[in-house]
Amino acid sequence: xxxxxxxxxxxxxxxxxxxxxxxxxxxxxxxxxxxxxxxxxxxxxxxxxxxxxxxxxxxxxxxxxxxxxxxxxxxxxxxxxxxxxxxxxxxxxxxxxxxxxxxxxxxxxxxxxxxxxxxxxxxxxxxxxxxxxxxxxxxxxxxxxxxxxxxxxxxxxxxxxxxxxxxxxxxxxxxxxxxxxxxxxxxxxxxxxxxxxxxxxxxxxxxxxxxxxxxxxxxxxxxxxxxxxxxxxxxxxxxxxxxxxxxxxxxxxxxxxxxxxxxxxxxxxxxxxxxxxxxxxxxxxxxxxxxxxxxxxxxxxxxxx
Amino acid sequence: xxxxxxxxxxxxxxxxxxxxxxxxxxxxxxxxxxxxxxxxxxxxxxxxxxxxxxxxxxxxxxxxxxxxxxxxxxxxxxxxxxxxxxxxxxxxxxxxxxxxxxxxxxxxxxxxxxxxxxxxxxxxxxxxxxxxxxxxxxxxxxxxxxxxxxxxxxxxxxxxxxxxxxxxxxxxxxxxxxxxxxxxxxxxxxxxxxxxxxxxxxxxxxxxxxxxxxxxxxxxxxxxxxxxxxxxxxxxxxxxxxxxxxxxxxxxxxxxxxxxxxxxxxxxxxxxxxxxxxxxxxxxxxxxxx
Numbered sequence: 001x002x003x004x005x006x007x008x009x010x011x012x013x014x015x016x017x018x019x020x021x022x023x024x025x026x027x028x029x030x031x032x033x034x035x036x037x038x039x040x041x042x043x044x045x046x047x048x049x050x051x052x053x054x055x056x057x058x059x060x061x062x063x064x065x066x067x068x069x070x071x072x073x074x075x076x077x078x079x080x081x082x083x084x085x086x087x088x089x090x091x092x093x094x095x096x097x098x099x100x101x102x103x104x105x106x107x108x109x110x111x112x113x114x115x116x117x118x119x120x121x122x123x124x125x126x127x128x129x130x131x132x133x134x135x136x137x138x139x140x141x142x143x144x145x146x147x148x149x150x151x152x153x154x155x156x157x158x159x160x161x162x163x164x165x166x167x168x169x170x171x172x173x174x175x176x177x178x179x180x181x182x183x184x185x186x187x188x189x190x191x192x193x194x195x196x197x198x199x200x201x202x203x204x205x206x207x208x209x210x211x212x213x214x215x216x217x218x219x220x221x222x223x224x225x226x227x228x229x230x231x232x233x234x235x236x237x238x239x240x241x242x243x244x245x246x247x248x249x250x251x252x253x254x255x256x257x258x259x260x261x262x263x264x265x266x267x268x269x270x271x272x273x274x275x276x277x278x279x280x281x282x283x284x285x286x287x288x289x290x291x292x293x294x295x296x297x298x299x300x301x302x303x304x305x
Numbered sequence: 306x307x308x309x310x311x312x313x314x315x316x317x318x319x320x321x322x323x324x325x326x327x328x329x330x331x332x333x334x335x336x337x338x339x340x341x342x343x344x345x346x347x348x349x350x351x352x353x354x355x356x357x358x359x360x361x362x363x364x365x366x367x368x369x370x371x372x373x374x375x376x377x378x379x380x381x382x383x384x385x386x387x388x389x390x391x392x393x394x395x396x397x398x399x400x401x402x403x404x405x406x407x408x409x410x411x412x413x414x415x416x417x418x419x420x421x422x423x424x425x426x427x428x429x430x431x432x433x434x435x436x437x438x439x440x441x442x443x444x445x446x447x448x449x450x451x452x453x454x455x456x457x458x459x460x461x462x463x464x465x466x467x468x469x470x471x472x473x474x475x476x477x478x479x480x481x482x483x484x485x486x487x488x489x490x491x492x493x494x495x496x497x498x499x500x501x502x503x504x505x506x507x508x509x510x511x512x513x514x515x516x517x518x519x520x521x522x523x524x525x526x527x528x529x530x531x532x533x534x535x536x537x538x539x540x541x542x543x544x545x546x547x548x549x550x551x552x553x554x555x556x557x558x559x560x561x562x563x564x565x566x567x568x569x570x571x572x573x574x575x576x577x578x579x580x581x582x583x584x585x586x587x588x589x590x591x592x593x594x595x
Contacts, residue, residue: 035431113324124335135562183330212320
């Protein structure tokens with residue numbers, strides 16, 4: 001389907017635009033325009049009495065007070081927001097790394113070695129998609145109570161005295177919660193990528209004398225690299241905006257991430273502009289990796305066609 | 306072949322360690338949920354000690370069971386209602402968009418394509434916060450409550466049918482359509498009577514996916530909910546999980562799980578029926594990988 005020449009007969013000039021326009025306009029109006037509203041509020045003012053945001057629509061009269069305030073508390077001497085941002089980077093990096101560490105072997109095994117169990121395994125791997133995220137977190141809230149099953153298991157039937165308050169501000173619990181929540185989103189794209197890798201190439205490598213490890217390092221891994229990039233993006237970017245995992249599994253300011261900063265300020269009178277500033281930060285941070293995503297998707301399209 | 310050494314030297318041995326990792330992962334991923342489902346049948350108030358089987362938290366308890374606590378079953382019905390509404394709007398919009406963007410060349414469709422991809426990967430909180438600002442600052446049809454929630458969900462989910470249907474279009478090609486036009490169909494007729502029928506499995510798969518994703522949604526539905534009558538299950542869980550949870554909360558999520566499993570099972574069987582005899586039709590499409 002590489003040819004883009006106009007074909008005879010099929011489709012009038014108006015047909016395709018008519019089909020595409022409703023969705024396009026919808027996205028423009030309800031996705032792009034609201035982002036501008038965020039800017040107008042961030043660079044607008046605050047009503048001094050009602051503490052309501054007063055958006056300023058004209059960029060020429062934008063006021064940078066709120067933005068400077070947030071930047072000052074990130075980079076300035078009063079670095080009130082900085083710890084949460086550093087924590088976000090650390091937690092998300094750790095969780096993404098652990099996700100990859102779990103997802104790659106699982107996807108690899110399912111794609112290559114599962115044999116007749118492949119369908120069953122795949123269904124089990126997809127299952128978390130049909131279980132609500134909140135239910136999966138609730139399940140851990142149940143298990144991690146101080147008198148919950150995790151502590152009971154760790155105390156091995158009373159042999160040890162374990163009373164770890166897992167749900168009281170533990171960074172490890174939050175990271176493990178993130179891993180638990182997002183690992184399925186990584187396994188599926190990795191599985192798709194690894195499943196597509198041609199077996200003949202692997203066999204050729206083995207026939208030419210490569211060891212199992214060398215085959216993996218020099219054939220399988222390079223073939224799967226674009227799938228790894230896509231799967232990392234699909235897990236890392238949502239994690240950046242996550243605040244509920246943190247709220248449910250820790251609920252303490254000592255483990256706040258940028259999502260918590262947004263959530264805490266978005267409904268607080270007078271702090272709406274701050275929320276806008278954090279939203280802008282996430283947007284800027286997400287846009288860079290997105291270029292990789294768009295590029296790898298285009299590349300994928302070319303390969304497929 | 307039976308000694309450990311020769312097993313180790315066999316270059317085609319199965320990597321059992323990967324199998325162990327996979328099975329271990331599956332246990333870790335599914336057991337906590339099974340435990341939660343189990344405790345929704347607990348006879349007592351505890352969510353950690355088993356006190357016998359009962360249906361107390363489903364309908365037995367006159368105050369706090371899902372059946373009798375109106376806030377719980379409102380959450381459940383509102384979730385399912387949002388799922389149906391958002392899917393019903395997203396799918397036609399997305400399928401038409403996929404068809405149009407696939408064939409229409411130029412700058413506008415290229416930009417729309419980019420917007421689809423961007424909305425696919427951007428953190429959801431960006432869209433939720435910006436729509437919340439629109440709802441609170443501007444006077445538009447987008448109001449807090451069901452209308453805002455549905456509009457937000459449709460926007461967030463629109464990329465699913467677009468991506469999945471386009472992937473399917475790629476494998477169908479243009480021959481059938483051209484044949485239809487050669488045989489006298491109008492361009493629209495060719496799309497309506499030929500292409501759409503062939504796209505049906507993909508459309509169906511994306512509908513099931515969108516539905517499942519919508520009833521799982523949290524950030525958009527929370528920020529755009531108006532009052533407690535428009536708070537779906539996920540918000541209910543978030544609000545009560547740490548405050549005053551009873552096994553009724555487990556019962557509520559178990560019911561949602563059952564609803565989505567019914568949707569998947571029906572969807573999968575129907576999908577198999579639609580694609581019977583086709584070689585390329587596997588579970589993969591259904592998993593949303595496209």
